[in-house]
Amino acid sequence: MQDKSMLMIPGPTPVPESVLLSLSKHPIGHRSGDFSEIMAAVTAGLKWLHQTTNDVLILAASGTGAMEAGIINFLSAGDRVLVGCNGKFGDRWGEVCDAYGLKTERITAPWGQPLNPDDFKAALEADTAKTIKAVIITHSETSTGVINDLEAINRHVKAHGQALIIVDAVTSLGAVSVPIDEWGLDVVGSGSQKGYMIPPGLAFVSVSPKAWEAYKTATLPKFYLDLGKYRKDAAKNTTPFTPPVNLFFALKTALEMMQAEGLENIFARHQRLMQATRAAMKALNLPLYAPDHCASPAITAVAPQGVEAEKIRSLMKKRFDIALAGGQDHLKGQIFRVGHLGFVSDRDILAAISALEAVLGELGYSNFSPGAGVATASRVLTTT
Amino acid sequence: MQDKSMLMIPGPTPVPESVLLSLSKHPIGHRSGDFSEIMAAVTAGLKWLHQTTNDVLILAASGTGAMEAGIINFLSAGDRVLVGCNGKFGDRWGEVCDAYGLKTERITAPWGQPLNPDDFKAALEADTAKTIKAVIITHSETSTGVINDLEAINRHVKAHGQALIIVDAVTSLGAVSVPIDEWGLDVVGSGSQKGYMIPPGLAFVSVSPKAWEAYKTATLPKFYLDLGKYRKDAAKNTTPFTPPVNLFFALKTALEMMQAEGLENIFARHQRLMQATRAAMKALNLPLYAPDHCASPAITAVAPQGVEAEKIRSLMKKRFDIALAGGQDHLKGQIFRVGHLGFVSDRDILAAISALEAVLGELGYSNFSPGAGVATASRVLTTT
Numbered sequence: 001m002q003d004k005s006m007l008m009i010p011g012p013t014p015v016p017e018s019v020l021l022s023l024s025k026h027p028i029g030h031r032s033g034d035f036s037e038i039m040a041a042v043t044a045g046l047k048w049l050h051q052t053t054n055d056v057l058i059l060a061a062s063g064t065g066a067m068e069a070g071i072i073n074f075l076s077a078g079d080r081v082l083v084g085c086n087g088k089f090g091d092r093w094g095e096v097c098d099a100y101g102l103k104t105e106r107i108t109a110p111w112g113q114p115l116n117p118d119d120f121k122a123a124l125e126a127d128t129a130k131t132i133k134a135v136i137i138t139h140s141e142t143s144t145g146v147i148n149d150l151e152a153i154n155r156h157v158k159a160h161g162q163a164l165i166i167v168d169a170v171t172s173l174g175a176v177s178v179p180i181d182e183w184g185l186d187v188v189g190s191g192s193q194k195g196y197m198i199p200p201g202l203a204f205v206s207v208s209p210k211a212w213e214a215y216k217t218a219t220l221p222k223f224y225l226d227l228g229k230y231r232k233d234a235a236k237n238t239t240p241f242t243p244p245v246n247l248f249f250a251l252k253t254a255l256e257m258m259q260a261e262g263l264e265n266i267f268a269r270h271q272r273l274m275q276a277t278r279a280a281m282k283a284l285n286l287p288l289y290a291p292d293h294c295a296s297p298a299i300t301a302v303a304p305q306g307v308e309a310e311k312i313r314s315l316m317k318k319r320f321d322i323a324l325a326g327g328q329d330h331l332k333g334q335i336f337r338v339g340h341l342g343f344v345s346d347r348d349i350l351a352a353i354s355a356l357e358a359v360l361g362e363l364g365y366s367n368f369s370p371g372a373g374v375a376t377a378s379r380v381l382t383t384t
Numbered sequence: 385m386q387d388k389s390m391l392m393i394p395g396p397t398p399v400p401e402s403v404l405l406s407l408s409k410h411p412i413g414h415r416s417g418d419f420s421e422i423m424a425a426v427t428a429g430l431k432w433l434h435q436t437t438n439d440v441l442i443l444a445a446s447g448t449g450a451m452e453a454g455i456i457n458f459l460s461a462g463d464r465v466l467v468g469c470n471g472k473f474g475d476r477w478g479e480v481c482d483a484y485g486l487k488t489e490r491i492t493a494p495w496g497q498p499l500n501p502d503d504f505k506a507a508l509e510a511d512t513a514k515t516i517k518a519v520i521i522t523h524s525e526t527s528t529g530v531i532n533d534l535e536a537i538n539r540h541v542k543a544h545g546q547a548l549i550i551v552d553a554v555t556s557l558g559a560v561s562v563p564i565d566e567w568g569l570d571v572v573g574s575g576s577q578k579g580y581m582i583p584p585g586l587a588f589v590s591v592s593p594k595a596w597e598a599y600k601t602a603t604l605p606k607f608y609l610d611l612g613k614y615r616k617d618a619a620k621n622t623t624p625f626t627p628p629v630n631l632f633f634a635l636k637t638a639l640e641m642m643q644a645e646g647l648e649n650i651f652a653r654h655q656r657l658m659q660a661t662r663a664a665m666k667a668l669n670l671p672l673y674a675p676d677h678c679a680s681p682a683i684t685a686v687a688p689q690g691v692e693a694e695k696i697r698s699l700m701k702k703r704f705d706i707a708l709a710g711g712q713d714h715l716k717g718q719i720f721r722v723g724h725l726g727f728v729s730d731r732d733i734l735a736a737i738s739a740l741e742a743v744l745g746e747l748g749y750s751n752f753s754p755g756a757g758v759a760t761a762s763r764v765l766t767t768t
Contacts, residue, residue: 007412020409063625065625242575
């Protein structure tokens with residue numbers, strides 16, 4: 001049915017009507033007082049969302065652009081870095097480090113499992129010469145639905161004392177608390193089409209004073225992704241390069257909506273959506289790909305048995321206009337992923353689970369009692 | 385007056401209503417068949433606009449991001465490059481080259497004057513050892529309203545035989561013919577908020593087979609701006625990183641409008657707008673910053689005497705909601721710039737010149753006959 005699509009993928013996520021309407025305003029000049037007012041407002045809103053007084057810089061890029069900037073601005077060729085790899089995005093940050101000639105050491109865990117903080121502890125404690133310059137962690141691993149224990153890993157980085165902690169919070173910011181100042185996170189990257197409830201096209205990087213110290217001596221080449229240029233201009237409420245002004249309009253509206261809802265309510269809502277989704281999958285006897293103790297509040301990956309993941313995705317789209325994500329890389333065909341990130345309500349979860357039950361039945365999967373998934377989701381949503 | 389602003393700056397440029405409405409459609413998943421159809425359509429449209437069968441790749445970035453990609457993908461540290469510098473943007477590409485450790489040789493002309501093709505001829509002919517790897521030229525220099533003689537400079541690059549020609553066409557593409565295949569332009573960068581009639585946030589790079597050959601051995605580090613990744617995915621009508629899908633909707637609409645108008649009509653319109661604007665300024669005895677023979681069809685810079693440029697800009701905005709651009713860097717306060725690029729009609733020029741006459745009068749500038757500017761513009765518009 002035309003215009004009836006429902007996004008339950010981990011980005012782009014659903015966008016509120018008021019944000020969509022903000023997008024269609026006529027652009028304004030980016031060197032105008034009017035734009036500076038918007039820049040000031042969204043920067044204040046971003047600092048609120050990031051729970052920080054650090055700089056939060058805005059780039060025209062995807063989340064990958066933000067993360068690359070977050071890495072290359074603070075390091076030099078040959079620098080030793082630890083990269084946590086337990087999914088597609090952790091692997092990607094390792095590739096970025098390799099591309100820039102860093103001495104990249106990967107700390108791995110199987111896809112679907114969390115990184116082990118003790119592995120970081122061991123590597124960092126062994127580094128008595130303090131040669132490790134940065135530890136790069138994906139907080140919520142979008143490819144698997146695993147959330148890594150950033151707080152614990154970061155404690156070991158703090159105990160090391162020298163290394164920067166650089167965090168991919170692309171699908172965690174806005175879904176779960178990322179208390180940058182409280183934890184002392186140096187660099188945190190994220191993207192607009194996730195918890196921010198706006199379309200893709202903007203990316204964000206928060207930078208601590210300690211990271212800015214490292215910037216002074218970092219020598220990797222950069223220009224468009226040179227965060228020093230963004231910081232200098234942000235201080236004057238402007239940008240070094242022409243910003244996507246319409247996405248700024250949208251960001252302002254979305255941040256106002258988020259502030260009206262409140263951080264605690266936003267985080268509680270994501271917890272509730274995640275718990276309802278996971279409980280429903282269990283009631284439908286569909287194995288969850290990530291264990292409960294490391295489940296991302298943004299996305300739930302399911303590894304169905306007795307029914308093909310891609311057939312479920314295809315029929316969900318065809319019959320009910322619901323877009324689910326598939327598996328990436330070697331997980332293609334093995335899992336499907338339900339995004340419950342950003343502008344997603346309890347009603348969306350009930351609709352998705354109900355539709356999933358119908359699709360499972362149509363595909364001949366019989367290992368569940370019809371209604372069991374939606375009844376379970378409903379109970380969790382009303383009691384959590 | 386609210387919502388009555390008129391952009392006559394060289395970007396963001398005015399955006400048609402249908403393009404604005406495309407922007408506010410709900411995003412779709414970027415790994416969907418629906419998105420691939422859009423990607424295929426806009427890629428075909430871009431090739432039409434670029435007059436090329438070369439790859440035309442789409443990045444989430446500003447024009448600077450596109451130009452940096454266009455430089456760093458095809459070169460290695462220490463490579464010798466010639467950079468044409470006669471304004472802010474030529475200077476910027478020199479800075480990009482410096483940032484990446486290229487052996488940068490600047491061929492300069494004063495701001496407001498065109499680059500001299502003979503200077504390039506001399507440098508290229510002297511290079512019998514063929515050590516020059518690339519020549520980097522800004523076609524329309526946005527900071528001064530000068531258009532450089534790309535065709536002549538490119539002829540000398542072709543005679544050299546080895547060097548790539550890398551072109552900033554940010555404010556020329558869509559305003560004047562840039563026949564990429566006919567001239568054999570290797571790399572051409574541009575941005576969405578200019579001739580494309582859509583808001584900022586997308587950037588474009590066309591790449592020739594010769595440039596792809598150079599890509600194979602180029603070693604400057606890159607990841608987000610690695611054009612090889614974009615080419616690989618574009619072949620499958622997708623993108624390596626999450627694209628700004630709403631800006632793609634807008635791009636599709638805008639390209640359809642441009643195709644309906646036709647390339648020759650678009651170029652003729654920009655010529656007419658430029659000639660009317662320049663003739664009007666002469667009738668008002670306001671000195672043009674760039675000579676006639678190198679006047680950009682996208683932007684006219686004016687260096688008023690007897691009245692302050694910034695006062696004109698300020699009163700144009702306050703009294704008539706018309707945004708003009710100021711001078712950049714050392715030209716601040718010396719010039720104002722009238723953008724006539726993209727979605728600009730004859731009526732807009734008449735409105736702007738009429739308003740300018742009113743403002744000049746209000747500021748006490750008396751070196752013109754009231755009505756002379758608009759009468760001249762009107763005559764040019766109706767006879768060109």
